[in-house]
Amino acid sequence: MASTGQLLSVNVAGAAPLLAGGRSVLSGIRKRPMADRVAVQPLGLAGDEQADLSVHGGLSKAVYAYPAEHYPLWQTMRAQAGAAAWGEALPHGAMGENLTITGLLEAEACIGDLLRFPDCTLAVSEPRQPCFKFEAVMGFKQAAKMMVQSGTCGFYLAVREPGTIAAGESFEIVPGPRQVTIRELFLAVRIKHR
Template structure:
């Protein structure tokens, strides 16, 4: 398993449905340097609405790179012919673009052990209206709900640093509730 990309953003204006503008830190950009990871997340990363993103239990958001082709195809189908803009890592709003670890393999309480820090799986991501805006079509939230390809939030167990390209291992937690199970229950509620 590998950390493909390490992504951060500052809160910026984002135009959403109806022409309204809101602040959002969803437009993450890949970082090449080693970044500090503290209790509230990555150095240089911001969340605009702490009632639904960020905080101790949702300090870092991880998303599997394996799902990027799915989203690229959906965006292409939703746009006019000729839409070929590639989705950069961080496009899902994730801090960590991961390879080799899917939601179906992750349980609440599992730990991702990196060389210099440990992050514990806390909950699935539940997409909001801002996801529709960055994906460029109004059914993105619905499609994430149907696919279950939501990624997952992590709390910082052991602060340290992270850098793109690092390998990590998954240390099993109590295995009582999986990411897909919790996502299905809460997304439909």
């Protein structure tokens, strides 16, 4: 049976210099919410760039979705690490995500599930693996480790039907083969790389 979720924000960024690990690197991680409809193309959202195509982007990682349900956890972790004030809110897109959503967590999202929006359809493809750029934008060195330990990775989406998308839309979650969840795959990859 299909269920629904909500799209809170559509976020994009151009590749820009980012100070990470003591050096300047190009990154598209600093996403900002868009007020208008955004075109969804086979390789991602219009106006969005990935700086390192060896690990970001491509057909299976065209769009990155992140559950807003995890934002309070990250706000608390940043405050505990001294990277932010207590109660300081993170803006949508702060996790580097294109889509800030509610209603679908990693333990529920299975590879092959479809997110059917009014004008496009996306398919859950794989979990995100955090890197040093994520630590730079979060403001503390253990951020990638904390994402791995908490399993709050979000997930990549492949574009099945291009179109447009806008904040405030609902989406239908159409179950795929239901063989492996994002959380299960994320944990399996984590164990493999220990």
